[in-house]
Amino acid sequence: MSRIPLRPVIVEAVERLSAAGVGSPRADAELLAAHLLGVERGRLVLVPMVEPEVADRYRALVQQRARRIPLQHLTGVAAMGGIDLAVGPGVFVPRPETELLFAWALAQLETVRHDHAPVVVDLCAGSGALALAVAQARPDALVHAVEVDPAALQWTRRNAEARIAAGDTPITVHAADVTAPDLLTELDGTVDVVLSNPPYIPVGALLEPEVAEHDPHPALFGGPDGLDVIRPMVPAIARLLRSGGATAIEHDDSNAAGVVEAFTADGRFIEIVEHPDLAGRPRFVAATRR
Structure with a gap:
């Protein structure tokens, strides 16, 4: 199956998280994508296309975040200093x-x-x-x-x-x-x-x-x-x-x-x-x- 554009999938995620009442929907959507892809958030633009199965895994993560599971529980990390x-x-x-x-x-x-x-x-x-x-x-x-x-x-x-x-x-x-x-x-x-x-x-x-x-x-x-x-x-x-x-x-x-x-x-x-x-x-x- 051919690869698909990542950006529309992220836009879809932002809309879903916003509808669920998440306070920072764009940031969370991009951070989840960066976590899944193993890149920094600022480098998502360098990953324009993904495999459909990657998009499916991403949507599953977004679904969990929409249920108000903390972002850090999904990524497994939090920062300090x-x-x-x-x-x-x-x-x-x-x-x-x-x-x-x-x-x-x-x-x-x-x-x-x-x-x-x-x-x-x-x-x-x-x-x-x-x-x-x-x-x-x-x-x-x-x-x-x-x-x-x-x-x-x-x-x-x-x-x-x-x-x-x-x-x-x-x-x-x-x-x-x-x-x-x-x-x-x-x-x-x-x-x-x-x-x-x-x-x-x-x-x-x-x-x-x-x-x-x-x-x-x-x-x-x-x-x-x-x-x-x-x-x-x-x-x-x-x-x-x-x-x-x-x-x-x-x-x-x-x-x-x-x-x-x-x-x-x-x-x-x-x-x-x-x-x-x-x-x-x-x-x-x-x-x-x-």
Whole structure:
């Protein structure tokens, strides 16, 4: 059977995804095509024709996306910083907004004095996105990733092993509860940067199907106001950080004031600052240890 043009098949996919309510139909249609063909999205123009069976496989992928299965579950990867991470059922899919938290961490690490290797802790690590992106960008850093959920922890370790195979600096993965009073006591007073993208969505919030039906709920919801994990985590962060060390916690756009209050009430933090995302919504709060 003769080959067929790819572009009309992609246009058909865009229309289907748009009708299904997908928020970025063109991007998703092109990313699915690029994934299937093994090329970068920007190079799809170099693949004008495909075999009919390839088009059929593509339409099957699009059908799954139209059912609101996350794009990253279909491609199997999500990006953070300069790396790709394996993701799928059982682990939270990293969001582009968290790139801002990663960028803040790299900027903060530039201020660390050079008489020791920087120490970084990622709390609620999930796929390991933040920890592994930092380790790739700063191979001199000693990076620790903490995750309590057994299913998510499998993805953390899988990605950590993959980055070692790629030649990146290893990280240390801990199976631990970030709210436990004895969390990482061996690191007390030695950590330069603590990062966290914890469960922070208030229970009852309306969510897109990709999130509500596919992201693990323990990674999403943080109690009635979204702060049930963040509040008990703050004292542990204060204990871990060295004097002058810094932390940043991502949060829901409805509870920035609550995160600020948690840092303020602890009494061991200064320079408590809210940071917006690119759309101007409150995204994370940073603070410095006295």
